Amino acid sequence: MEAAGANGQAKTEQNQRSVIPGPTNPMVSPLLSDLYQFTMAYAYWKAGKHNERAVFDLYFRKNPFGGEYTIFAGLEECIRLIANFKFTEEEIAFIRATLPKTCEDGFYDYLRRIDCSDVEVYSISEGSVVFPKVPLLRVEGPVAVVQLLETPFLNLINYASLVATNASRHRFVAGKSKLLLEFGLRRAQGPDGAIGASKYSYIGGFDATSNVEAGRLFGIPIRGTHSHAFVSSFMSHDEIMEKSLQNRDGSSTCEDFFSLVRTWLSKLKWSHSLLGIFGETNQSELVAFTSYALAFPSDFLALVDTYDVMRSGIPNFCAVALALNDLGYKAVGIRLDSGDLAYLSCEARKFFCTIEKEFGVQDFGKTSITASNDLNEETLDALNKQGHEVDAFGIGTYLVTCYAQAALGCVFKLVEINNQPRIKLSEDISKVSIPCKKRCYRLYGKEGFPLVDIMTGENEPVPKVGERILCRHPFSESKRAYVVPQHVEELLKCFWPGNPDKKREELPPLKEIRNRCVQQLEQMRPDHMRRLNPTPYKVSVSARLYDFIHFLWLNEAPVGELQ
Incomplete structure (x- = not known):
């Protein structure tokens, strides 16, 4: 029985x-x-x-x-x-x-x-x-x-x-080592097209999606940072209400993180190796990056092309990233969404490597660079032929609409x-x-x-x-x-x-x-x-x-x- x-x-x-x-x-x-x-x-x-x-x-x-x-x-x-x-x-x-x-x-x-x-x-x-x-x-x-x-x-x-x-096909052109991110939700043919695109792009070799609902339904890794609107919404450092940030290990607290960021920006500006590369950066962008880093100190990835990539975005990002490094955090990287992606990625990589060498910040030269901006199979192929330093690609319209x-x-x-x-x-x-x-x-x-x-x-x-x-x-x-x-x-x-x-x-x-x-x-x-x-x-x-x-x-x- x-x-x-x-x-x-x-x-x-x-x-x-x-x-x-x-x-x-x-x-x-x-x-x-x-x-x-x-x-x-x-x-x-x-x-x-x-x-x-x-x-x-x-x-x-x-x-x-x-x-x-x-x-x-x-x-x-x-x-x-x-x-x-x-x-x-x-x-x-x-x-x-x-x-x-x-x-x-x-x-x-x-x-x-x-x-x-x-x-x-x-x-x-x-x-x-x-x-x-x-x-x-x-x-x-x-x-x-x-x-x-x-x-x-x-x-x-x-x-x-x-x-x-x-x-x-996008994965084949990008290569095995690159991170591929599906960013097509806003451009897809309706909600069902967007959900399907996230699921089947993942099957086809993409690593993650920006689509939160697809992440919930299928367990696909979700990735994303902030938009240009977030950067341009800040105007003054007075908008940072809470400026303190605790060390990663919890041992102490930096009471004025923004001051630490500005100190690093000044060091970069007068660095012998970086002298003359940039002047005054956009201060509202610096405030926006600082605010985002305070919200996500372990996941800081900044969109650096709102004003000027090399004269403002990269130096401002590096100042925030170095301040985070002082407190035991490691910035994730940057995202480029316009301009000459091959040239800008190479210049950004040089900037990061220079900082690693001059200030002894371990692995700073390997800081991740993500590129987006209407990428497709042809642009990936062109970037490969030109030579670039992009680690991850965010691809939307041409992927999810199957434009070709x-x-x-x-x-x-x-x-x-x-x-x-x-x-x-x-x-x-x-x-x-x-x-x-x-x-x-x-x-x-x-x-x-x-x-x-x-x-x-x-x-x-x-x-x-x-x-x-x-x-x-x-x-x-x-x-x-x-x-x-x-x-x-x-x-x-x-x-x-x-x-x-x-x-x-x-x-x-x-x-x-x-x-x-x-x-x-x-x-x-x-x-x-x-x-x-x-x-x-x-x-x-x-x-x-x-x-x-x-x-x-x-x-x-x-x-x-x-x-």
């Missing part, structure tokens, strides 16, 4: 752990869809086809930003949606009012019973490097239900994958129904779908780099390490190659099995997804990653699937008749 009770408790705990919360954004509901999904659902129901078993692939046709890779993101939100997919009475009433009056009452009873208990979702792991034509998701289930998932799934994956890819490309263009195509493969044809070959339920593999070479992604029919043998396999371009007869893989990775895993007794992949924490993205990018061959003229990554099908695609293509395409 005790053993049975223990087993029952363990099963209850397991079920509790497996409960999946609803979507992060409450706007994501079964109604976040296009009208034609509901008109099709009714037509399926009316024709008695609504429960026919269908298989759909979600994929994209071309990598974004002129590159040769994409980062897959948005899976967790899709699983959260289907785990909680259920129409409320209010939602059903709205659908009834929207559809034509001729729609029968039985359809709305059908909608009341709908959930995703009979849907299966096989997916590539979130945070993976992915390529065109390879299914990101394979969704199986009753055709009417799966069609209702089409639009929300596309909505949840298109932007997420686009911004994660954009972030990864508006959308990824994921599509959701029927590839099988009632075990019968289906194909979508087009005069544009890039829009021809790859039919049937497929398995997808990544084949790795001797040096550990991925060589090719290959799609096979569901029942074909799994590619084996050390055995030669013919990889064919899906549509070009002459493009083919033999590959002898040294490692084979199956890409599609079951994240939603429909049947609760069937094993599924657990949704990993956000940091684990981010780490996966970083590791996958490091595995890629450098020529696939370069910004200009990257080598296209090969996506192929097995010989058997190639033959079947073209058999079905000829079978489905109408035959013309010449008169």
Whole structure:
């Protein structure tokens, strides 16, 4: 009895752990869809086809930003949606009012019973490097239900994958050692765009965000300092009401911290090494920096370009930082938000190094320099070519709006129904779908780099390490190659099995997804990653699937008749 009770408790705990919360954004509901999904659902129901078993692939046709890779993101939100997919009475009433009056009452009873208990979702792991034509998701289930998932799934994956890819490209150009900060909240397309941008920029390799709500929701580190308004809001040292600051170790208190700051400013001005570099600094800026340091002595980072970076901002910052140093604190650094960032960062670094050498302040030359001001991939590349001393980049508009490309263009195509493969044809070959339920593999070479992604029919043998396999371009007869893989990775895993007794992949924490993205990018061959003229990554099908695609293509395409 005790053993049975223990087993029952363990099963209850397991079920509790497996409960999946609803979507992060409450706007994501079964109604976040296009009208034609509901008109099709009714037509399926009316024709008695609504429960026919269908298989759909979600994929994209071309990598974004002129590159040769994409980062897959948005899976967790899709699983959260289907785990909680259920129409409320209010939602059903709205659908009834929207559809034509001729729609029968039985359809709305059908909608009341709908959930995703009979849907299966096989997916590539979130945070993976992915390529065109390879299914990101394979969704199986009753055709009417799966069609209702089409639009929300596309909505949840298109932007997420686009911004994660954009972030990864910025990380690649900036380099591994630089701190990347997402500063896009005020420029994003609405609150949901801002929240998504913070989350998926973090997956793509950014280190922190200014977005406090994103920090709360996802545990992303939050960073930020003050604005120009804070600096220009001060006019006189009389505005500093509380001038005392306790030593970091609590041993004593400096009763007039502002006087200590001014003493240091005078030392800097008449320093032999710095003589003639600056004259009278802006005193209201000095007051603002002092006030901010009094509020945040352990986190003092100053925006130094409100008036003049080298003649005022840097000397004023250094005076405050040195006064803090006397009391056992270490200033974090400066932020540059305008001007010639390469030149100013180099001059600021020289200033810091001179102070370290002349006054013996340990590591002052390593004081952090952050740059912002409408940065993008191109400006980061230009800064690298010019030479700079920036340690961290705050990037906003061009990152979160994906300014260089508006959308990824994921599509959701029927590839099988009632075990019968289906194909979508087009005069544009890039829009021809790859039919049937497929398995997808990544084949790795001797040096550990991925060589090719290959799609096979569901029942074909799994590619084996050390055995030669013919990889064919899906549509070009002459493009083919033999590959002898040294490692084979199956890409599609079951994240939603429909049947609760069937094993599924657990949704990993956000940091684990981010780490996966970083590791996958490091595995890629450098020529696939370069910004200009990257080598296209090969996506192929097995010989058997190639033959079947073209058999079905000829079978489905109408035959013309010449008169």
